[in-house]
Amino acid sequence: MSLEASFLKNKAAIAGIGLTEFSKHSGVSELSLAAECVYAACEDAGISPSELDGFVSYTLDSTDEIEVARAVGAGDLSFFSRINYGGGAAVGTILQAVMAVATGQASNVVCWRAMNGRSGQRMGQGVSGNIISSDLIHWSWYMAYGMLTPGSWVALIANKYMDAYGVTREDLGRVAISQRNYALNNPRAFGYGKPLSMEDYLASKMIADPLCLYDFCQETDGGCAILITSAERARDLRHKPAVIRGVTQASTRGQEQMTSYYRDELLSLPEMEMAARRAYDMSGLGPDAIDAACLYDAFTPEIIMQLESFGFAEQGEGVHMVRDGALDIDGRLPNNTHGGLLSGAYIHGMNNIAEATRLVRGESCNQPAKSVEHVLVSSGVGVPTGALILGAD
Amino acid sequence: MDATRIKPPLGHDNAWWWEMAAEGKLGIQCCSQCQTLRHPPRPMCHVCNATEWHTVEASGKGTLCSFTVLRHPQFPGYEYPLIIVLVDLEEGTRLTSQLVDCEPEDVSFGMPVTMKIHEDADGFKLPVFVPAGAVA
Numbered sequence: 001m002s003l004e005a006s007f008l009k010n011k012a013a014i015a016g017i018g019l020t021e022f023s024k025h026s027g028v029s030e031l032s033l034a035a036e037c038v039y040a041a042c043e044d045a046g047i048s049p050s051e052l053d054g055f056v057s058y059t060l061d062s063t064d065e066i067e068v069a070r071a072v073g074a075g076d077l078s079f080f081s082r083i084n085y086g087g088g089a090a091v092g093t094i095l096q097a098v099m100a101v102a103t104g105q106a107s108n109v110v111c112w113r114a115m116n117g118r119s120g121q122r123m124g125q126g127v128s129g130n131i132i133s134s135d136l137i138h139w140s141w142y143m144a145y146g147m148l149t150p151g152s153w154v155a156l157i158a159n160k161y162m163d164a165y166g167v168t169r170e171d172l173g174r175v176a177i178s179q180r181n182y183a184l185n186n187p188r189a190f191g192y193g194k195p196l197s198m199e200d201y202l203a204s205k206m207i208a209d210p211l212c213l214y215d216f217c218q219e220t221d222g223g224c225a226i227l228i229t230s231a232e233r234a235r236d237l238r239h240k241p242a243v244i245r246g247v248t249q250a251s252t253r254g255q256e257q258m259t260s261y262y263r264d265e266l267l268s269l270p271e272m273e274m275a276a277r278r279a280y281d282m283s284g285l286g287p288d289a290i291d292a293a294c295l296y297d298a299f300t301p302e303i304i305m306q307l308e309s310f311g312f313a314e315q316g317e318g319v320h321m322v323r324d325g326a327l328d329i330d331g332r333l334p335n336n337t338h339g340g341l342l343s344g345a346y347i348h349g350m351n352n353i354a355e356a357t358r359l360v361r362g363e364s365c366n367q368p369a370k371s372v373e374h375v376l377v378s379s380g381v382g383v384p385t386g387a388l389i390l391g392a393d
Numbered sequence: 394m395d396a397t398r399i400k401p402p403l404g405h406d407n408a409w410w411w412e413m414a415a416e417g418k419l420g421i422q423c424c425s426q427c428q429t430l431r432h433p434p435r436p437m438c439h440v441c442n443a444t445e446w447h448t449v450e451a452s453g454k455g456t457l458c459s460f461t462v463l464r465h466p467q468f469p470g471y472e473y474p475l476i477i478v479l480v481d482l483e484e485g486t487r488l489t490s491q492l493v494d495c496e497p498e499d500v501s502f503g504m505p506v507t508m509k510i511h512e513d514a515d516g517f518k519l520p521v522f523v524p525a526g527a528v529a
Contacts, residue, residue: 136402136404137402137404137406137407138433140401140402140403140407141401141433141488141489143399143400143401144398144399144400145477145489145491145519146463146475146491147463147477147489148399148468149466152461152463152477155461155463155477156459156460156461156477156479156489159460159461160459160479160502163502205464205465206462206464206465207464207465208461208462208463208464208465209461209462209464209497210461211461259489261459261479261487262432262433262486262487266458266459
């Protein structure tokens, strides 16, 4: 690991998290959701919005940072930035904030994502809508054939992987049910009070073989903000800091957005392997030191594949962890303890970072009984992505 | 007129492929300097960085690398269930396409397939695949 990357270790911390209500119809603008979650993150940290001097979001977010800044009453801004690639941006926004804080470009940076993801523009509609602009030619290879949705793009990889390693629909169902069980205890989650049985799972309609309805994440209206400041300052604020031990973006050779079908590695996630290598190197930690995770979960098979990318299991053996209950609350790696994107809410992975922060604070609605020192978070699968390791101070 | 499939937007880097399809051919881009084949097309060779390229016509023979059966949502202009395939061409490149003249339950990994040109009612042509040996 280069000196430049390890320089960021322990320099910054998550001091505040802010969430709106999650729903299928917010009835308010995305700016309103953004302002609400950013303000909530400031309140959570005990930092006045007037102290915010940095704003980071996704290129897909519809709201300009200066609009949010005016709405919450931020002061002078010295840092603002955007990250591309949908849910792949989640961790990337944190890296921007950490670099800004560590290099003195800004003191209090908020990263947010606010979307009317169900009542407004639905990501699940893929390129059948109008989200595409500059990369039309890339999508042109898929549109004419009817590959218009994220499910259609992911299914080709999932089917191949499942065939190669004997992963069954029941195994995907185990992932979906594990996360639904967490959601049952989370009042913010879509799955709150809605149990999911294996029978329900297997009976649900097929969408893109081998994926059925419950293999897909939610579509949600809501916002989520993460406030980053120096580790030093975070120690004086309202909550126990979630110190950023490791953070990186990752895109590997030959990658396409969601359709990396043309390289040799179809049974693994090269971007996640790169993200793992860099995040572990930067933090000086390995998979054995990770106590819980919030792995990006737009689709159930992605969880199984990431267990391998991040070194929790050998190639092709991630499924055994799922069958052994490793992802459950008393398991080796409690995962997406808020219900995740699958059963909680789909705020493009920002809400997974918020849950990882809660786990480090010891405040999850499904806090494992064991001590949680380090939590791993990943962002979008199949797109240029990243990984984040949070640590208790 | 019934709804038709979404047409690919055409630009410098991909229009030639669809023009070949309209002529009944499956094209592959070939670097004119190092002769590396590449797909999907792009303006520079990732191996030698040459920008000169030409096209070769694929034999149309390949095997199934992966597949999915799309059932929902159903968009106008496509027939469901829609079998989407990843095909390893015998020339060595891989492409996404559609499998026709085959029931979803009869698709399998590694099955040999052959390209045929499908023509929509509106005259749009695109390369699709059929099980090898099937009457096209």
